[in-house]
Amino acid sequence: MSQNVTPEATSRRNFLKRFGVTVGAAGAVTSLGLLSACATDDDEMVTLLTTDGKTVQVPKSQMKVNLKEMEERGREGIPGKKFVMVIDLSKCRNARKCMRACQGAHHLKPEQHHINVLRMENDERAGFYYQPKPCQHCDNPPCTKVCPVDATFKRQDGIVLIDNERCIGCRFCIAACPYSARVFNWSEPKYVEGDENRVYDIELNVPQKKGTVTKCLFSADRLRIGKLPYCVSACENGVYWFGDANEDAVTNGTSKETIRLSTLLEENAAYTLMPELGTKPSVYYLPPKNRLFKYKYDEENDDWMKQHESKEGLES
């Protein structure tokens, strides 16, 4: 995946290194932001923690993360890329590490799934298999078509994002999505410490906002710094391949092995979900053949909601 680092991402990193700060208040882990350059003399100084564990004093005005700039960058996407995901169903055993990592990263409640591992049964005689279902990041997305305010949109790198600073909460996109990939913040979202003062990151969709739609973002924030998505990295069973269709290369989230996308798809008879609807998904599935694990289904213990009633803070 390291070859996926864009020049833009690299220069951003250098930029941050030059200042020698991670963005965000001391102690709090926050996402990316841009520092504005000018500082005035009578500026209040803020203590920040650097990457190598030292504290530095930085004028407060430089701390400002520019929402507008982040939104523009987020809407543009990463030039020259076409992100794809390949999900190998023969390896999924419903470990749900992806779901937990995702809900943790995006500050989601247990019932809010950007990625949901479904127990699928195509035919009674064929038995069942587990199918992780993120947003399909369609090339012909039914959801972005219907949005009245351009709050959800498709970027040049193939990712479908949502701007919850603009979303009016009409939920037309939820009705339009045949994959049920979108969820809504029906009440106050789950806040993680530090969310109150945090500038909205369109590529992470954090902080979540009441009355707006949220969905899988292919972890656009991670892609910008050349990392694999949260779910892909969290999987222990090698289910996920992620990469760039333009480079024809995908990397496995577990083994970190990088291979040709076209070969992987051809050799394994890959397919997409509901191709008859003409949505042209960016997520491919490899059939659940030669399964790595014996599937078992335990109705009691596999109940996701019950797991969350019994213990809190699963997003560790």
Place this chain on the structure above:
Amino acid sequence: MSEIKKQNDDAIMEKIRKDLLHHLPTRPLAFKLWVGFLLTIIGVALWGYVIQFNEGLAVTGMRDYVSWGLYIASFVFFVAVALVGMLLSAVVGLLKQKWITPLSRIAEMIALAFVMMAGIIIVVDMGRPERLLNVFIYGRFQSPIVWDITVVQVYILISFLLLFLPMLPDLGIIRNHMKNDLPKWQWKLYNILSLGWVGTPGQYKIMHSTIRVLLILIVPVALGIHTVTSWLSAMTLRAGWDSTIFGPYYVTGAFVAGTGAVAVATYFIRRAYHLEEYITDYHFDKLGQLMVLVSLVYLYFNLNEFWVPAYKMKTADAHHIHTLFSLDGEYGVMFYLTQLFGLILPIIFGLFKRFRKPFPMMIIGVSLVVGAWFKRVIIIIPTLIHAYLPIQNVPESFHEYNPTGLEITVTLGVIAVAVLIVTILAKLFPVVPLWEIAEEKGVDIERNL
């Protein structure tokens, strides 16, 4: 004009004025109680909405799968009822049917009130109502919602003009004759609204040609508003909505709902304001015939909408059909009751002349309107319950849709506002157009009546 003719005309006019304007200054107890009743519902609903605004839409029964509920169903219902303005005034009126004269203003009042509430309930359904202006700032013309907002606004404007312009001669009459009978503010209101109407032939000419243009214009706009409303569903890939006949299916359904609403409103307004001499059994008979006609057309579209997918039983359609057709399906009972009371029985009763009388028509109208509302629920919600992919790893409440008391209250509140608007319009303004009645009675109306 001969003096005898003039005296004769004046006598007729005096009777018409007495019959049709007597309710303007009065505020009887029944009226006050009715308005108070509506205001109480509206007050409770407002309180409910404030809770919803603060807590979020979680206070409703909607969740991630059934993400549209009573509000959107009621939105479709409001637009449907509002279409009657176009049906009666424009379609039937342009066909030169005289019987609509005393009914057309009631139809326009209903149209205006209900289409405004269609706009309001959309805002009630929004997760972020304070961002409404985003639709104008960032509006994209690819989205059916933007089409819908555009046509709803145009329809509100034309409906208003179609209510207001034909009322100008009446307002002139009130201004001329009722200065001493009315409270000062009320007379001033008519004085301003009459826009200096004195009834010259030139004024009538402008009014007639304007109304004619509007009557023609409202036909495509009304077709547009309800077709676009149907497209909010039909433009998606969902089984149950993914239908090519949704436009005409909605439009014909709207005519049924609207005719029912006019029958109910006309019945009660006629009783309250003693208009029996002007709105007679004949008018209810004609309205009943129209009701049967539009219901038969709607029945035909229902047949196409349900029978065609039910014959083929494609997987996703089959789930939907089972939900509706099977008595143990989630919406089976509601489906059959709705089709029975909202369509079949009204057609059967409407075929007989003895049921096309005021009281039976009112009962049929109530049945049609209530049926129409439930039909909208059946169109919107069962489709959403059956997503293409299984619903898993979510709480039990996500699998179905049970509207909360608060949601029902807020919905009733918006309906109450629509009824209140009709009530107040019918109280403040002459329900039956005086000048048109006078014209029919042979009065020379081209003067300052």
